[in-house]
Structures are given as structure tokens and as C-alpha cells.
Amino acid sequence: MTHYVIVGNSAAGIAAAEAIRSVTLNGDVTIVSDEPLHPYSRCLITEAIAKDSPVEEISFRPVDFYHRLNIQPLLGKIVDAIHPAEQKIRLDNGRELSYNALLVATGARAVRADVPGQELDGVFTLRTWSDAQRIARKAEKAERAVVIGGGLVSLKAAAALKKRGVPRITVVVKSGRLLSRQLDERGAALIQQALEAEGIEFVWGQNPKAFKNKPGSSLIETVLLEDGREIKASLVIVGKGVIPNVELIKEAGGRVRQGAIVNKYQQTSLPGVYAAGDVGETIDLLTGEMVPSGLWTLAVEQGKIAGFNMAGERCIYEGNLTRLNAAEFAGVPFVSVGLVEKEGTGWKHMSYFSSHKNSYRRLVFRENRLVGAILVGDISQAGIYTALIRQGIEVSGHEEELLYGEVSGYQFMGLAKLDQNLSRMKVGHSTLEGGNKYA
Structure with a gap:
């Protein structure tokens, strides 16, 4: 019997599983995840910092999802290695699973500060629900928090800490403005003003040089900046970007750059192995370049494409906009x-x-x-x-x-070259060759 294995239980992995089941009800589908939780929206994990909310509030599939689609979930399990020649994966407990088609949707991990003291109690990165829960617990008694970075994750974290009631919050930004990948100076200034009106403070042109503790204590006490200034803090969140989790593919001999290299079918260079979501690179429609992208919507699109192809439907991914962000602050x-x-x-x-x-x-x-x-x-x-x-x-x-x-959009409708060919079906910015009767 055909066995489809998916490593990853978030946007790309879930989309792939659903795509497989839309093509065939035969064969086994197994989802392996290092997190022991039902699928949840990673974009909303700051909700756990802002208030005491259960993970079910940000789940994006019903509780009977696995049962309804006849999927075997192996949650809280870590994949240790891929053996493409044998078509097997190995878990860290030594168990092996055979596959006919494998999807690696392992996402990305948060970049750490890489300075002395990063292991101190009270210094966090924010990527998972458990990260958010631990930050929330620490925030209960925190008098002052420092957030490192001026990107989306950092600002969402700072805003959530403010809602939680942390009295004083300082955001340390290396560049000269917030959201430097999304906004220009004028736009960033408007967001900055709104956050400052909420009581959030900013320090510009600095990175942390070290996190310091009291002698004999493992608790964070101050953040030492590059210019020698120190900021008191009992809670620190480092938001300096993410790194694609390409190790499984790389160690198995697959080609990687910043992310895993895939073709137009989301296949890696390893036979029978696909990749989708943050772990891989994708085509930017505007530049034609292959780049990593952390967008949830793209992960869903790529997961669908991978799932269709794993199940035997030839489906091409044509790329999309890799920069499309929306948020609201204050x-x-x-x-x-x-x-x-x-x-x-x-x-x-x-x-x-x-x-x-x-x-x-x-x-x-x-x-x-x-x-x-x-x-x-x-x-x-x-x-x-x-x-x-x-x-x-x-x-x-x-x-x-x-x-x-x-x-209005109607003024341009006559210029848009929309493909109405009924033999082709669009899935985001992808094309199923010959259509798909299950879609």
C-alpha cells in the first residue's frame, strides 16, 4: 500500500495532506511533528502572550481533522534522518517509517542573539506556542521587558506584552526605522508614533552585546548594548528573523542554498522527496528569483502543489509574491x-x-x-x-x-489576461496539468 509521509504539522503539511486526500482515499497518510499539538496558526501565537488563551483558539482545523481524513498523526516526535535510497525516515527513538512519497515541511527556527548570556532564564525567542506560553508566564511578574529587533515578530511581541500589562517595554532596533523590509521612513514613522503613544520605547542603531545576570543568579537582569548602555530587564524577546530548517534534506544529500532547492513540482533533488513552506525556496513573481519566504499563504499553496504531485497529479507551481505583509499596531x-x-x-x-x-x-x-x-x-x-x-x-x-x-479594479479588467481554459485549474499561482476531478 502507498504510504505518504509528511514531516510538519503546520500550513504546508496540512495543505499537502488535504491535497493527497482530495486525489485519493487509498494509501496511508502519516504526519510527523515535533510539537505535540493540533494544527495552530503560528501567525497568532502572540495571543498567548497578550492574554491567557488556549491553543484551541488559534487552531485552524477541527478536532476530528485527522480522523475524518484518515490521517495518522505522530505528534511530539522528532525525525532524526532521511534515508532516500531506502525510502525511509528515522525518528530519534530509533523507529523507522517507510514512504513512497515524503514531504519535508519543517518550517524555520528563530535566530538567536548569539551573544554572552543568551541561555539566561528570561531570554526567549518566539516561534512556537510553547515559546509564547513561557513568555506569558514570565511576563506576569516582569516590571521591564526588552524586545530585540524592529520586524513584525518583535513589534507584535512588544504590543502583546503591553496588553499583558508589562509596565515598561523597550524595543532595541539596529536599523534607523521599524519594519525596514516592509515600510519606508514615512510609513515606519507612523507605526512608531502609534506604538510610542501606547507607551512603548525605542532605542535605535544598537544590537545587544551581552545579556547580564546578577552574580550567583541565572536570571536576566540587564541588556548590555553595543555602545555600552545597559537596560534593566527581567524579560527579553529576541526577534532577529528565522533560519529554514534544511538539515534533514542537506544531511540526506539534497541540494540547499538558504532553503531547500525545489523544482516546479516542489520536488527536492532527492528522489521521492518534496519540500514546501518556510523550509524551501520559492519563485518570486516580480524578480524570477528563487528565495525563501515565510508567508503563510505561500506555504499553503506550495503544500497543495506538493500533495497533488505526491499523489500522482502533475501540478506546476508558478510562483507568487514573496513580499506581502499586513498587520495592525495600536x-x-x-x-x-x-x-x-x-x-x-x-x-x-x-x-x-x-x-x-x-x-x-x-x-x-x-x-x-x-x-x-x-x-x-x-x-x-x-x-x-x-x-x-x-x-x-x-x-x-x-x-x-x-x-x-x-x-477601481474594473478599469483594468479588460487588461487582465485571465486564463479561462477549462482544461486548466488554478491553485493560487500554480497550474494542475489536465485538471483535477477531485478539486
């Missing part, structure tokens, strides 16, 4: 899509600020096409901008109308 929402930082010949940047709405908009054009958009405060036309960027529609002559929000 009542100020923002959306960032596409190439918001790029400049050069043929590029044009346009921006608009409304003091009445306290909103900001910046659009980036390349060769008469919209390729990037930043919206802060008023995000009402984010869907139109995203569609124009994704489809690569020429907008020559409409730039100012787009900037001021005076254009």
Missing part, C-alpha cells in the same frame, strides 16, 4: 506588497500623505507597471494594488489616479 493598519525598496533606471516612486486621515501611501512603478505598494492607515485599496502587482498589468497614464485612490 489601531494603525498597514499593508506592504511587492518591491517597495527597489530603485534604478525605469523605476518611479510616488507618495501621498493625508493629514486628515493620518494615512500614507507609496507606490512603486517599473516600466509602466505597479510593482510595489505601501499603505499605512487607509488600506482600503490594498486588494486592487495587490491584483495589479500580481498580474503585471500595465497602468500607464493611471499612476496619479492609483496614488490618490481614484481608480
Whole structure:
């Protein structure tokens, strides 16, 4: 009997399992996960910091999910190795599982600070539900917290600590602004002002040099910065990005760069082995480059593609936007899509600020096409901008109308080349060859 094995129980792994079962009810499907929990949304784990909430509140599949799809879950188990020649995986307890098709959807892990004192009690990274729970427990009695990093995870953590009631929170940022991968200076300043109004403080141009404790204690007491300043802290959260968990594929002889290298079917260089989600690299629609992407929606798309192909349906992944972020801080929402930082010949940047709405908009054009958009405060036309960027529609002559929000998506419908061929079915930005009667 065919055996499909999936390593990973989050967005990509669950999407793959569902895709397999949409193609065939035959064969065994096993999901192995190092976490002992039902599938939950990693994007929402700061809810456990902000308030005492059970993991069920952010679960994205019902409790009978495994039973209903006839899936065997092996939760709280660690995969130690892949043996592609034997088509087996080995768990850290020595147990082996045979497979006909294997998906590695092991995600990514948080980057640690790599400075003295990172092992002290009270210094955390934030990637899993258990991380969030441990931070919440520490936050109960914390008088002052320090958050390292100015990205999405760090700011969500800082906002959650504020909701939890931590009296004083300082965010330490190496760059000169927040969200440097998503926003420009003007947009970042609006988010900064909103967070400062909530009582969150910022230190700029610094990284931690060390985490220090009292002599004879294992508890964090201060954060030593590069310029010699020290900040009192009984709780530290390090948010400096993530690293794809490629070790299983690499040690089995598979090709990796930053992430696992996959082809248009989500196959790795190992026979019968696929990869999807944060662990792998994906095609950026705007640049054509293979890059890692931590977007949940892309992980779902790639998981589906991998699952269809594992089950014998030939399905091509055509790539997507690898930069598409949306969040809200202190009542100020923002959306960032596409190439918001790029400049050069043929590029044009346009921006608009409304003091009445306290909103900001910046659009980036390349060769008469919209390729990037930043919206802060008023995000009402984010869907139109995203569609124009994704489809690569020429907008020559409409730039100012787009900037001021005076254009609707209908004005471009005649320009969009939508594939209506009934023999092809789109799954995100992928194509099932010959259709799929189960989809």
C-alpha cells in the first residue's frame, strides 16, 4: 500500500495532506511533528502572550481533522534522518517509517542573539506556542521587558506584552526605522508614533552585546548594548528573523542554498522527496528569483502543489509574491506588497500623505507597471494594488489616479489576461496539468 509521509504539522503539511486526500482515499497518510499539538496558526501565537488563551483558539482545523481524513498523526516526535535510497525516515527513538512519497515541511527556527548570556532564564525567542506560553508566564511578574529587533515578530511581541500589562517595554532596533523590509521612513514613522503613544520605547542603531545576570543568579537582569548602555530587564524577546530548517534534506544529500532547492513540482533533488513552506525556496513573481519566504499563504499553496504531485497529479507551481505583509499596531493598519525598496533606471516612486486621515501611501512603478505598494492607515485599496502587482498589468497614464485612490479594479479588467481554459485549474499561482476531478 502507498504510504505518504509528511514531516510538519503546520500550513504546508496540512495543505499537502488535504491535497493527497482530495486525489485519493487509498494509501496511508502519516504526519510527523515535533510539537505535540493540533494544527495552530503560528501567525497568532502572540495571543498567548497578550492574554491567557488556549491553543484551541488559534487552531485552524477541527478536532476530528485527522480522523475524518484518515490521517495518522505522530505528534511530539522528532525525525532524526532521511534515508532516500531506502525510502525511509528515522525518528530519534530509533523507529523507522517507510514512504513512497515524503514531504519535508519543517518550517524555520528563530535566530538567536548569539551573544554572552543568551541561555539566561528570561531570554526567549518566539516561534512556537510553547515559546509564547513561557513568555506569558514570565511576563506576569516582569516590571521591564526588552524586545530585540524592529520586524513584525518583535513589534507584535512588544504590543502583546503591553496588553499583558508589562509596565515598561523597550524595543532595541539596529536599523534607523521599524519594519525596514516592509515600510519606508514615512510609513515606519507612523507605526512608531502609534506604538510610542501606547507607551512603548525605542532605542535605535544598537544590537545587544551581552545579556547580564546578577552574580550567583541565572536570571536576566540587564541588556548590555553595543555602545555600552545597559537596560534593566527581567524579560527579553529576541526577534532577529528565522533560519529554514534544511538539515534533514542537506544531511540526506539534497541540494540547499538558504532553503531547500525545489523544482516546479516542489520536488527536492532527492528522489521521492518534496519540500514546501518556510523550509524551501520559492519563485518570486516580480524578480524570477528563487528565495525563501515565510508567508503563510505561500506555504499553503506550495503544500497543495506538493500533495497533488505526491499523489500522482502533475501540478506546476508558478510562483507568487514573496513580499506581502499586513498587520495592525495600536489601531494603525498597514499593508506592504511587492518591491517597495527597489530603485534604478525605469523605476518611479510616488507618495501621498493625508493629514486628515493620518494615512500614507507609496507606490512603486517599473516600466509602466505597479510593482510595489505601501499603505499605512487607509488600506482600503490594498486588494486592487495587490491584483495589479500580481498580474503585471500595465497602468500607464493611471499612476496619479492609483496614488490618490481614484481608480477601481474594473478599469483594468479588460487588461487582465485571465486564463479561462477549462482544461486548466488554478491553485493560487500554480497550474494542475489536465485538471483535477477531485478539486
